[in-house]
Every structure is written in structure tokens, then in C-alpha cells.
Amino acid sequence: MKTFLAFLMALFIILTFMGEKTEAKFISETKFMMDTTVSITVDGSHQDIQKAFSAIEKINFLMNDYIPSTEISVLNRKGTNKLSCDTRQVILKAIHFSKITRGAFDITVGPLVRLWQRMGREKRLPTSNELNRALSLVGYKNIKISGDTVKLLKKGMMLDLGGIAKGYAVDKAIEVLRERGVKNALVNAGGDMYCLGEGPSGKWRVGIQHPRNLRKIVGIISVANRGVATSGDYYRYHVINGKRFGHIINPATGWTVQDTPMSVTIIAPNATTADALATGVFVLGPVKGLELINSLPKVEGMIISKGMKIVTSSGWGKYEVKRFY
Ligand code: ADP
Ligand code: MG
Numbered sequence: 001m002k003t004f005l006a007f008l009m010a011l012f013i014i015l016t017f018m019g020e021k022t023e024a025k026f027i028s029e030t031k032f033m034m035d036t037t038v039s040i041t042v043d044g045s046h047q048d049i050q051k052a053f054s055a056i057e058k059i060n061f062l063m064n065d066y067i068p069s070t071e072i073s074v075l076n077r078k079g080t081n082k083l084s085c086d087t088r089q090v091i092l093k094a095i096h097f098s099k100i101t102r103g104a105f106d107i108t109v110g111p112l113v114r115l116w117q118r119m120g121r122e123k124r125l126p127t128s129n130e131l132n133r134a135l136s137l138v139g140y141k142n143i144k145i146s147g148d149t150v151k152l153l154k155k156g157m158m159l160d161l162g163g164i165a166k167g168y169a170v171d172k173a174i175e176v177l178r179e180r181g182v183k184n185a186l187v188n189a190g191g192d193m194y195c196l197g198e199g200p201s202g203k204w205r206v207g208i209q210h211p212r213n214l215r216k217i218v219g220i221i222s223v224a225n226r227g228v229a230t231s232g233d234y235y236r237y238h239v240i241n242g243k244r245f246g247h248i249i250n251p252a253t254g255w256t257v258q259d260t261p262m263s264v265t266i267i268a269p270n271a272t273t274a275d276a277l278a279t280g281v282f283v284l285g286p287v288k289g290l291e292l293i294n295s296l297p298k299v300e301g302m303i304i305s306k307g308m309k310i311v312t313s314s315g316w317g318k319y320e321v322k323r324f325y
Helices: 002-016 046-063 071-078 085-100 107-122 128-135 165-179 271-295
Strands: 027-033 036-042 080-082 143-146 149-152 185-189 192-196 202-209 217-223 226-232 237-240 243-246 263-268 300-305 309-312 320-323
Touching: 027 046, 036 046, 036 165, 046 071, 046 085, 046 165, 046 185, 071 080, 071 149, 085 107, 085 143, 085 149, 085 165, 085 271, 107 128, 107 237, 107 243, 165 185, 165 192, 165 226, 165 271, 192 202, 192 271, 202 226, 202 263, 217 226, 217 300, 226 271, 263 271, 271 300, 271 309
Parallel strands: none
Antiparallel strands: 027 036, 036 185, 080 149, 143 149, 185 192, 192 226, 202 217, 217 320, 226 263, 237 243, 263 300, 300 309
């Protein structure tokens, strides 16, 4: 599965080199990090790439809730913890996205994420008791931040930064590259990416994957200095009673989002925004999701729903260079 994933991610990068005509000063390296494949391409040096990978690693060791020693894991166990500036920043940004998505994006989904993972292992659906118990612990308004201390007001609450931390890590890597004088780079953490400057032949080109036929792409966009993120139901899911349950959860119902949409791609000024909004819009669905995207300045998006029904935001056309569906 992981090799397959790596192959698919490699495909993304190959795409970005499409149409290459000049001698490439670009170098590219790939690592398995943050539970996904991270690729960094720079018009720069191996050293630049290493520093950018270190920035991502640092974020992972703060915010990964599957590593018991991270400060987010300690917070989840103890209900309170002093947190680094980075983690507090991410939590504050997450709360902002909760507000603008009216709770569709909510990092307090931790107990529901854990419940659905257990259901995947036990191959059954949750009982209403199990669902309601986890659901009662969800609600971003119960996160309290005072100074550098973060407190979870309900016992058993758990934060899950999986819908935003990769975007933030990408932005951090880009920040490091910029500080080192790199002008052109692409950092891609499993579909959450930032395109800095230009690629080998003009603006960076990004292929949008077909959500059901992973060898195909739906279209190509061309971007410079933008974050791009896709949330899909096709990489991470559980199969229960022959049915696919995705990894994105509706915090209002406790259920995973089923079938519609199949994928959401967001273009935004940074990768953190693109990552969080892709997840939030996935929960909101094509109608409310599109409404939200259209109401936000400098944010564009494409939502692919069941039956390959595709909708795009009002300014999407500025970025699109090809469409196959
Ligand atoms: P991926 O991790 O595949 O890039 P996303 O960015 O959409 O996909 O993040 C999905 C992850 O976000 C889930 O695995 C889970 O950890 C977390 N999550 C699930 N539902 C929500 C939600 N409604 N709001 C915020 N985070 C969520
Ligand atoms: Mg996301």
C-alpha cells in the first residue's frame, strides 16, 4: 500500500515537470514522513532540501497524535499542557477554520476518529451509545488557551490535527527555503502542497487525481505562490460490511462523510488554509462548500461528487489549464 502511495505521489511530481524544455537546475527528494510521502523539489541544493525536511520533521514531533511523546499526545492524555508556539498557532488557526465552516472543520474530532478506527478493526458499525459518547466530547469551543497553556474542558476530549498539520508543515518548509534564498520550489506532503515561484518551464503544474481511477487525472492547474490541497476519500478509509467509510468525519453527526463529495481541491494563499478548507469543504458538501469558497478572497476550489459531478468556484478558471472530465 505504501509503495503504491509513493508511486502515485511520484506521478504528481512527474506531472509538474511536464513540458520541460530548459536544462533542469531542479533537484527533488522524497521521504516517508507524517504518515505520507513528502516530496521536495527545489531550484537549489541538497542542503536546502534537508533543512526543509527537518522543518517538517519538527512539526511532526510536536503535533502527531500517534507518537505518545508529542506535546499534542500529552495534552490529549492529561487534558492540559504547555504548548509550543507552533502548536498553539495551528490550534488557533484551526479554531478560525471551525468558525468560518460553522463547525464542519473541528480538530476536537479526536474521539470520533479513534472510534471509527476501532470500528474498522472490529469490522462493525458503532452503537448509538458509542457514537453519542464520542460525539459528546466534540466541540472546538471547549478548547481554552491562556498564555502558552492549552486546556481541554471536557474529560476525554482529544485533539486531532490530521486535517491541518501537514499543510502547516509544508508552509514551515517553504519558510525555511525562502530564508535560505530559494526562489522556486515545490513541497508536496501527500497532496498538501505549496508551489513557490515557478517550475522548470513556467508556473508549477499540478494534476488533480481522479477519485475513482487513480491512474487518471481530472484536470491540470497552473499555480505560482499558492498552497494547493486535496482531501479525498480514496487513500484512507475503512471497509465495514463491504461499505467504504472515509477518514473525514462530520462533527455534527459523528458519521464519516459518505460518497459525496469524493474529492475537494483547494487553492489558497498558503498550504495551511488549503489543507483545512479542503477538509472542511469535504464535510460541508458541494452546495454549502462552494458557497463558502466563493465567499473567501483568494481561495478557489473544485469539488468532485458522486457520478463525477464537478463544480468549481468562480475564479477557478484563472488556474485551470486543462480539463479531462
Ligand atoms: P489527508 O490526511 O488524507 O490529507 P485531510 O487533510 O482531509 O486528509 O485530513 C483528514 C484527517 O483530518 C483525518 O484523518 C482526521 O485525522 C482529521 N479529521 C477528520 N474529520 C475532520 C473534521 N471534520 N475536521 C477536522 N479534522 C478532521
Ligand atoms: Mg486537510
